[in-house]
Amino acid sequence: MPKENLKTYLNNHLLIGDGAMATWLYQLGVPIGICYEELSLSDPEIIRTVHRSYYEAGARFIQTNTYGAHRDALARHGLQDKVERMNRAAAKVAREAVGDDAYVVGGIGSIIAGRVRDARQMDTYGEQYEEQASALLAGGVDAILLETFLDLDELLLALDVIRPLTKLPIIAQLATIEVGRTRDGYTLTRAFSELKKAGADVVGLNCRMGPAEILRSIENTVVPEDTPLSVFPNAGRLAMSDGEYSYASVPQYFGESALRFRAQGARLIGGCCGTTPEHIRMMAQVLAERDPLPRVNPVITVEEGERTPIRIVSPERSKGIVDTVRQRHTVIVELDPPRDLDTEKFLKGAAALKEAGADAITLADNSLATTRMSNMALGSIIKTKFGAEPLLHIACRDRNLIGQQSHLMGLYALGINQVLVITGDPARFGDLPGASSVFDVSSFDLIRMIKQLNEGFTFSGKPLKQRGDFVVGAAFNPHVRQFDAALRRLEKKVEAGADYIMTQPVYDREMIERIYEGTKHLDIPIFIGIMPLTSSRNAEFLHNEVPGIKLSDEARARMHAHEPGEEARREGVAIARELVDMAMEYFNGIYLITPFFYYEMTAELTRYVHDRSAAALQVQK
Known part of the structure; x- marks a missing residue:
């Protein structure tokens, strides 16, 4: 019997998502610096092990190991020509690792990934998203997950090129640095509204923040009607001790947080960086046999959706x-x-x-x-x-x-x-x-x-x-x-x-x-x-050693006529005055x-x- 469409399922059920891939691989002993996405080709069994661990912990929403499997990220490892092969393989590995009752979802991460945006590159990003999504869809995924986007503009670009490719559900998740607002200045209320209009079936948040800050973010956000909400928080803040990375949030805390997310109307609840199968197991146990709760949006009394913030405008200072x-x-x-x-x-x-x-x-x-x-x-x-x-x-x-x-x-x-x-x-x-x-x-x-x-x-x-x-x-x-x-x-x-x-x-x-x-x-x-x-030596240095600067024979001769000192500097000023005369004409x-x-x-x-x-x-x- 075929599974129900993911969005239809979320209308009436809670769904437990999986946890981190990269940080869990790190805990399993896979070193930092290699291309984790490439393991779907070179060591598929370790990826199957991760998927199976989350499935056995209770997750029924399994993300493919493809967060950075787009051309831009793979090029850093010389793997840019393996986009299609890697994404197809990742979908196959995930499908083999879990039961038929699990949704296998093609994960696509931000290309900008925290770097400074360059508007001149945005067109190429669209091509890369289309290439990766096409490969995942060909691999037979049940939905597409766009995750960890700091900028609404980039997420809308990804939606714009992927939405025409499929009728399958698309989950669109932002990551915020500040509570309640995207890096490019949009409130989450405005951002979720724009994502809904662009064709997202599920909207939500993941990464960057732990449960408490993500909870604060959604408490003050209007989620569009008939749009399921997803949350995948980190296991608290990242710490480093004795050269080892770690996260503070324990599984029990995640279980308690899952109840709070349910109270906010979230339907899809999982984990991001630092979470393990035990975090997911605790959430699955706490939410077992519980029905979803309706989303009750806050009352917004100011123009929360505008990108331009309410602020005191500075007095206009001179442009000097x-x-x-x-x-x-x-x-x-x-x-x-x-x-x-x-x-x-x-x-x-x-x-x-x-x-x-x-x-x-x-x-x-x-x-x-x-x-x-x-x-x-x-x-x-x-x-x-x-x-x-x-x-x-x-x-x-x-x-x-x-x-x-x-x-x-x-x-x-x-x-x-x-x-x-x-x-x-x-x-x-x-x-x-x-x-x-x-x-x-x-x-x-x-x-x-x-x-x-x-x-x-x-x-x-x-x-x-x-x-x-x-x-x-x-x-x-x-x-x-x-x-x-x-x-x-x-x-x-x-x-x-x-x-x-x-x-x-x-x-x-x-x-x-x-x-x-x-x-x-x-x-x-x-x-x-x-x-x-200042001197003949200074003139010869500039003429002979500084790329592109050439002095006239006359100027060099004039400087050569003076011993280093005040007379040479006077001559240097005289030559500069002539240059000033020329420059002032233009x-x-x-x-x-x-x-x-x-x-x-x-x-x-x-x-x-x-x-x-x-x-x-x-x-x-």
Whole structure:
């Protein structure tokens, strides 16, 4: 006698799901780092053992061993060409391991899987979901389970491509970092409603949280009518002790939690990371012979379903250089933080640059991977002490996403809202070559995520009570072989949300004109980098050793005519003034880079830019 359709069964029954696959395999001695999904091919008996253990514990909803059996995840192990074979084999192994009264469900996990979303890749994700689902359906599963999706947008994409493939039930489960809200900013009420509209037959939650937090989430969520609710919590929070992973929740606690989930109207109840057959056995025993209870939704008195959160909107702060440069020539001057604990010379230089008229003082973030004093601390000091406008570089290299968001929140509290996002040189090139380079995200990702703070959402999607007001810059290096490729990369930074561009230093009219022609279609300001030469040796180093930078024979000869010292630096300023004249013909933005802490040179150039700009305005009048 064929089994009843899964959704029809859930309308009138409780159904016990299975527990974790990966963490249970780990407890069985399978090492971390291998592709667990590949075991369905190379060691099917151990996978059968896991399925059989959960079935014997009372589970009648058995997930195939295919959470990461999509092309993206398998490619990390060189197995991307085995998608179809692996998914079919996993369905066969699961079916062989359990009785005919169990539902074998094809599990499909998120491709993004906690990483930063890249909208440019979403189309390829759809193709991968279709490929995996097609293989599972061909393998004879009873339903499709989409699980552990942090972002509603990605889960809707998966539903969009899989729903037309089958009339079998599809279970759509989100995983949340914050109680009650997806990473991309939707309340669960809104998310479940959208999933229902997109064709999900069952909606629910799994992973990330233990029973208590998942219970809190569903207590305050409206579940669409006639839609069964599923819950698969973790066994509490993950801990590590003496190099071993463990979870805190014991089976008895899971049994008690199962009763609470039943009271909330859940029909499909299982476990996720850290759960074992004993957790499932306890839930099955507690719920045995019990009928399901109807779902009673909470009364929502505010607009819970909107993605835009209710918040206090921050007072609008000035967009600083972006506003200024659209009106007149504007000067940003870079002054590197010190490498030691003495700030006297740095502060003296910052005061001189402010007095010279610098519109912003930009501070690098451990440039060249060399340890320097925190630009956040120094930026706050010069803002408070001199009224200077700090513009801080933020490197992707040194902070993970937790640190990056914390850093930005600190900048907001200090009233610093102008930043320049850079990739950062790898740590191995710096003064601590044994340090780790983090690179959780690329510069494109970080620009997008800072703009997400401006929209009122944290990196994880949690709503903020105030919006950020960051003005975000991006770097442009024109000194590359493939100039057109560099321009395309720059355009992507603008698409990600960059408000302005700062270039590496240039040393000839030809490059200035080339940058102008290549960027004139961009509707954001460009600040041309100019760094005065300090000596003949400095000129020869830049010309002969720095990729892409070429000085004219005349400029090198002029520097060679002077001994190192004050006269050479005066000549370097004279050459820089000529470059400024050229740049001001095409751009309002001038970015002066202080060489070797000779801030007197960039202070003089700052005054020159403003004097020349004022003279030009006077002529126009």
